[in-house]
Structure formats: structure tokens, C-alpha cells
Amino acid sequence: MSCPDCGGDRVTLRVPADLRDHAGSETVAVCRDCLRVQPIDAGAAEPATPSAVDESIPDGDGGVAFLLACGNLGSLALHRPAIVELFEYAEVAGVDVYLTLDRLADTVPNPHFDVSRRMEQVDEFL
Numbered sequence: 305m306s307c308p309d310c311g312g313d314r315v316t317l318r319v320p321a322d323l324r325d326h327a328g329s330e331t332v333a334v335c336r337d338c339l340r341v342q343p344i345d346a347g348a349a350e351p352a353t354p355s356a357v358d359e360s361i362p363d364g365d366g367g368v369a370f371l372l373a374c375g376n377l378g379s380l381a382l383h384r385p386a387i388v389e390l391f392e393y394a395e396v397a398g399v400d401v402y403l404t405l406d407r408l409a410d411t412v413p414n415p416h417f418d419v420s421r422r423m424e425q426v427d428e429f430l
């Protein structure tokens with residue numbers, strides 16, 4: 305299962321019930337190369353955990369929230385309320401959002417957003 309945007313490998317994640325409004329689906333596919341997130345049919349593939357996308361992402365609901373936020377980071381103007389809510393959810397769940405973004409900047413080959421620029425902006429509103 306490869307990414308329709310960049311052709312990278314994708315990881316299937318189950319979305320916690322209270323985050324499904326943001327995901328648009330019970331199950332999403334996250335690209336390991338560009339971090340785009342797309343809703344997919346449940347049962348399309350065996351769900352994995354957030355650390356399967358990148359080892360710097362913590363497993364658990366917080367990691368899923370973090371990745372859903374990353375999927376929205378292509379347009380901060382359009383998705384800001386969702387991004388803030390998702391990153392806050394991740395922080396409450398124990399994810400260090402800023403540190404995790406910093407690690408992704410080194411390990412994800414081709415993020416669909418400018419990681420260092422987004423880190424500055426995220427730092428302002430978290």
C-alpha cells in the first residue's frame with residue numbers, strides 16, 4: 305500500500321473514538337515518507353502503531369493524535385483549530401510535541417510541510 309502523493313510506504317492506524325471527527329474515519333493510512341494522512345476503509349490492512357511510522361513517535365492515542373495533526377500541517381491557516389486541539393490532546397497523553405517534531409525533521413525523508421517553520425509556529429500556540 306503506497307502513498308498516492310509520493311509513493312512512500314504507508315502505515316495503517318486505528319483512530320481512537322474521540323479523535324474520529326478529525327480523522328474522518330475509524331482507520332487512517334499515514335505515509336512514512338511525507339506524513340500525509342488519509343482515511344481508509346477499516347479492514348483494508350492490519351493496524352499498526354504510531355512508532356511504525358517513525359520510531360521517534362510514541363505509541364498510544366497521543367501518538368495517533370500527533371500524526372493526525374501532522375497530516376494537517378500542510379496548511380496552518382486552514383487547519384489551525386484542529387492542529388491545536390490534536391497537539392493538545394497529544395501533550396495531555398504524554399507526547400512532547402515539540403521534541404517529537406524536532407526528531408522528525410531528521411528522520412522523515414520528505415515531509416509535506418516545512419518542519420522547522422512549523423515548529424516555530426507551533427511553539428507560539430501551544
Ligand SMILES: [Zn+2]
Pocket residue numbers: 307308309310311312335336337338339340
Ligand atoms: Zn507520501
